[in-house]
Amino acid sequence: MTQRVMMTGNNAVAEGAIASGCRYFCGYPITPQNDIPKYMAEHLPEVGGVFVQAESELASINMVYGAAATGAYVMTSSSSPGISLMQEGLSYMLGSELPCVVVNMVRGGPGLGNIGPAQSDYWLATRGAGHGDGRCLTFAPDSVQELHDWTFEAFGIAQKYRAPVMILGDALLAGMSEPVRLREHREPPPRDQEWAVGGLREGRQRRIVNSLWTDVEVMEELNQRIAARFSQARENEVRWEEYGADDAEIVLAAYGISARVCKTAIDDLAEDGIKARLIRPISLFPFPVEPFREWSERVSRIISVELSMGQLIEDVRLAVEGRCPVDLVGHSGGVMLTPDEVVCRTKELL
Template structure:
C-alpha cells in the first residue's frame, strides 16, 4: 500500500492533478481555494510545468483555452464568484471541444456572498454553466481521498469526451485535512490529440481551434456531436454510492460534504430503529437518474439535503418521477446543516410517510 499522508483538500487536488500529468495552471486568487494556486506555484516548476497568475478569472480561463488547444494538460481553480467569471471561457472551451479541469471550491452566494462552504453553484455546474447547449462532466467528491482519485482520472475523462471536467467541492473539502494515498487510476485508452494546434509542421494541414459556426445547420450538427459525446459519458461515467438503500423506507440524497453529514444521520437513525438509507451522487453531471429511480421502486420517501435552498432536489424529483414524495432540507449562505437538524427532519418524515 502506498503511504498515506495528511493532505489539505486544496493541496491534495493540486498534487493529484500534477500526478495525472497536469503541467499548466492559470488562476486568480479567491478564498477558499487559494492553497491550490499557491501549491501549484511551488510544485509545477519542479516537474517542468508552469504556473501563471492571471489578471482575472476571465483571463485565466482563456489561458486555459489556449493551452488546452495545444493539447496540454491544463487546469484552473476558483470559487463561486470566480467561476461565474470563468463561465465565458468554459462555454468556449466546451464549444471548441477542448479538455481541461476546473475546480470550484464553492462558497455562499449570490453576489460576493460569503467565504464559508456552500453547494449553491449546483445549477451552474450541472446545467452547462455558460451560454449555449452543452454539459460538462462534474464530480462531487465527499472526501479528500475521493477528490484525489477523481482528479487523477479527470484529465483522461476530459480527453476521452473532449469536454471540460469540473471538480465541485466546497470550502469544507478545500480546507479540511484527511489522510490520502495517491493511487494510479485504471488505465484508459485516451484518443490521440489530432486536433492540437502546435504549429503546422512536416507538411500537415493547418489546424483550427474554434467555436464559431455561423450557419445554423452547421452549428446544429456541431452541437449534436458534442451532445453525443455527453450521451456516451452518461452511459459510461455515472458514479454514485448507495448505502443501506435495499431495505430503506427513507432515502437521503446528498453529495459532497452534505453527504458525509447525512451518513452520520443515517447511522443515528438506524440506531434509533428507523430504516434510513443514503444515495450519494459522485457525478452530479451526468446525474445518476436511473440509480435513484431504481431505489424509488422500494423507498417510501426521499429527503434531499443540500447546502442550498434546493437545487439538486429538482434532479432527484426527475429521477424519482413521482414514485415517492421527495422532501428537502437545506441551509444556505455558508451555514452547514447539523446531523441533529437533519435527523429531526427524518423523524418528521418517518411520522408522516412511513407510519401512516
C-alpha cells in the same frame, strides 16, 4: 501500497493534478481555494510545468483555453464568484471541443456571499458551461482522498469527451485535512490529438480551433456531436455510492460534504430503529438516475439534503418522476448542516 499522508483538500487536488500529468495551471486568487494555486506555483516548476497567475478569472479560463488548444493537460481552480466569470470561457471551450479541468471550491452566495461551505453552484456546474447548449461533466468528491482521485481521473475524462470537467468541492472539503493515499506520478501524455494546434506542422494540414459556425446546420451538427458525447458519458461515467439499510423506508439524497453528514445521520437513525439509505451521486452530470428510480418504488419518500435552497432536488425529482414525494432539507449561504438536524427533519417527514 504507498503510505497515507495528511493533506488538505486543496493540496490533494493540486497533487492529484500533477500526478495525472497536468503541467499547466492558470488561476486567480479567491478564498477558499487559494492553496491550490499555491501548491501549483511551488510544485509545477519541479516537474517542468508552468504556473501563471492571471489578472482575472476571465483571463485564467482563456489561458486554459489556449493551453488546451495545444493538447496539453491544463487546469484552473476557483470558487463561486470566479466560476461565474469563467462561464464565457467554458462555453467557448465546449464549443471548440477542448478539454480542461476546472475545480470549484464552492462558497456561500449569491453575490460576494461569504467563504463558508455551500453547494449552491450545482446548477452552475451541471447546467452551465456559459451560454449555448452546454453543461460541464461534473464530479463531486466527498473526502480529501476522493478529491485527489477525481482530480487525477478528470483529465482523462476531459480528453475522452473533449469537454470541460468540473470538480465540485466546497469550503469545508477544501480546507480540511484527512489521510490520503497518493497516486503515483505519471508522465504527461503525448500531444498527438488530431485537433491540437501549435508546435511544428511539418507538412501536416493546418488546424483551426473554433466555435464560430454561421452555417446553422453546421452549428447544429456541433451541438449534436456534443450531445452524443454527453450520451456516451451517461453510459460510461455515471458514479454513485449507496450507504445504509438494504430494506430502507426512506432515502436521503446528498453529495459531497452533505453526504458525510448524512452518513452519520443514517447511523443515528438506525440506532433509533429507522431504516434509512443514502444515495450519494458522485457524478452530478451525468446524473445517476437509476438508483433513484429503483429506490423511489420502494420507499415512502426521498429527502434531498444539500447546502442550497434546493438544486440537487430537481435532478432527484426528474429521476423519481413522481413515484414518491421528494422533500428538501437544506441550508444555504455558508451555514452547515448537522447530523442531528438531518435526523430530526427526517423523523418529522416520515
